[in-house]
Amino acid sequence: MAELMTPPARTANEADAAHRTDAVLARLRMLRAGRREKRRKSLAYTLYCTVLLFGIWGVPLLVAAARAGADGRLRGPVAERLLSALPTTLPAVLATVVLLLAGRAMWQGPVLLERAALSWLLPQPVLRRALLLPRFVAASVTTTAIATAVGAVAGFLLHALGAGSWWAxxxxxxxxGGTAGFAGTSLATLVQRHCDTWLRRRGWIRRAAWAVVAVLWLPAVVSLARGSWAAESVAPWSGPWGWAALPLAAVAGEVPAAAGWAGVALSALVLVTVGRAGADAAARIPARVLRTQAGTALRVQASLYSLDLRQARAAVRATRPRGVRSAVRLPFPRRTWLLVPWRDATALLRAPGRPAWAAVWAAAAVALLCLDDAPTAVLLMTLPTGYLAAAQLVEPARLETDDVRRSAHLPWPARVLALRHGLVPAAGLLLLFALGAAAAAGAGLWSDRLLVLPALVPALVGAALVSAYRGVVPVHLMIGSMTPLGDTGPLAALLWQARGPLVALGCLAVVDGPVRGAETGAAGLLWPLAVGAGMAWWAGVTARKTVRGR
Incomplete structure (x- = not known):
């Protein structure tokens, strides 16, 4: 019996492999001592700059929020609605964060090796666990620390709204936040382990995961729009995403204190389980996955350094599985001017995710305008949400800009093509806004502010077209001037990238109108149309310059 209970000794081959691994890693540590010291100094400098900037910009804002909360200036119907919706909103937010971290592992997982290790260490007879497990630990610590800090700031801001004492x-x-960060990293390692096998061949798993997140967001939206209801007692117990939200909901007084401590215990059990599974998966990641993701990470990093966001997105898109594309095909148009809208509509029907996300953002814009007694800052969020809906619908124009050969045989100049690319997005956005307004009226949430949505469509679509035709960042913008806060080149390049929505949304926001809580009048409806005309002209000019430059 004692012999059966004694674990078997390691074989000679395992002992030899462990010895070789220790020798190789010891040699590598000695050779990389200087480089490791430089990395430590760079990390220390990064942490110093982060703490300094947070102390300069973040701490005063947090102190101001705490004082405003103590004076009662942040209290009101919106704060009460937000706190009462925590039992349904927090599980949806946590599930979304964890799923985003896991989805990123399809192209860049937590366990990432540098080129030298891939070329020299990976083919050698060394134990894979000793090589990969430290990467998993480092990624877990980094992500968990960042998520913990973000969660602490969010908890402090909720205290300013009236959610218990500041320390609790x-x-x-x-x-x-720490629970979401560690669980997301561990789940991402599992995804990285299987991303090249059954996960790539079974798209229904990803669709089912996003369906669960969508189901979680439904009661959250209802709670934010209508107030407390029965789902607030069910959502926190619906799974690990709800258990992690129980402590914060308990501090806010929305669930009993015993439920908060139960959430702590259940979350600890989940973290132990997923942490062990993630550590086991880290040691079994295939070499081909490590090589592929290392190359993708380098391409994305190079694109981000040059602020070429489209190139980074193309590198990520190349790693996605190429499933069977939809064979949806609309009837061929009988008139020539309908050719471009026909192509755009066909492209959107073959990529149903774009119209679906456009519907989500359009619904968010409608919901924001339906809020009663909402502050101006909340109502102004209608503009960016509406722009995001329009940006989803102009994806065919963006694809044509990336590859100008798609439209080289068409007889129209670039300016005319750009305007015709805006017909389908404008019609689609009008339809989504109309459906949203009808749903709001049917639910008894009608607001006269919804009348401004059709007038916003030309400006929102025009801003999206300017972004679609913006092209590559000019080199001269990358060469900025040195200031005490650093080089101005990256900031100028970022402003250039976002110049379309910045100008359009800024012009729409500065004038009193329904999106600022004012009464619906002729001026509030005519000004967005004027901005839309200007954005349409700008989109044509931008398209002509971009195509001519290529």
Missing amino acids: ATAAGAMT
Whole structure:
């Protein structure tokens, strides 16, 4: 019996492999001592700059929020609605964060090796666990630390809205954020382990995961729009995403204190389980996945350094599985001017994710305008949400800009093509806004501010077209001037990238109108149309310059 209970000794081959691994890693540590010291100094400098900037910009804002909360200036119907919706909103947010971290592992997982290790260490007879497990630990610590800090700040801000004492809200927020960060990293390692096998061949798994997140967001939206209801007692117990939200909801007084401590215990059990599974998966990641993701990470990093966001997105898109494309095909148009809208509509029907996300953002814009007694800052969020809906619908124009050969045989100049690319997005956005307004009226949430949505469509679509035709960042913008806060080149390049929505949304926001809480009048409806005309002209000019430059 004692012999059966004694674990078997390692074989000679395992002992030899462990010895070789220790020798190789010891040699590598000695050779990389200088480089490792430089990395430590760089990390220390990064942490110093982060703490300094947070102390300069973040701490005063947090102190101001705390004082405003103590004076009662942040209290009101919106704050009460937000706090009462925590039991349904927090699980949806946590599930979304974890799923985003896991989805990123399809092209860049937590376990990432540098080129030298891939070329020299990976083919050698060394134990894979000793090589990969430290990467998993480092990624887990980094992500968990960042998520903990973000959660602590969120908890402190909820305290300013009236969610218990500051130390309890901050601690609960840190625990909630840290749980999401570590669980997301561990799940991402599992995804990285299987991303090249059954996960790539079974798209229904990803669709089912996003369906669960969508189901979680439904009661959250209802709670934010209508107030407390029965789902607030069910969502926190619906799974690990709800258990992690229980401590913060308990501090806010939305669930009993015993439920908060139960959430801590259940979350700890989940973290132990997923942490062990992630560590086991890290040691079994295939070499081909490590090589592929290392190359993708380098291409994305190079694109981000040059602020070429489209190139980075193309590198990520190349790693996605190429499933069977939809064979949807609209009837061929009988008139020549309908050719471009026909192509755009066909492209959107063959990529149903774009119209679906456009519907989500359009619904968010409608919901924001339906909020009663909402502050101006909340109502102004209608503009960016509406722009995001339009940006989803102009994807065919963006694809044509990336590859100008798609339209080289068409007889129209670039300016005319750009305007015709805006017909389908404008019609689609009008339809989505009309359906949203009808749903709001049917639910008894009608607001006269919804009348401004059709007038916003030309400006939103025009801003999206300017972004679609913006092209590559000019080299001269990358060469900025040195200031005490650093080089101005990256900031200028980022402003250039976002110049379309910045100008359009800025012009729409500065004039009193329904999106600022004012009464619906002729001026509030005519000004967005004027901005839309200007954005349409700008989109044509931008398209002509971009195509001519290529």
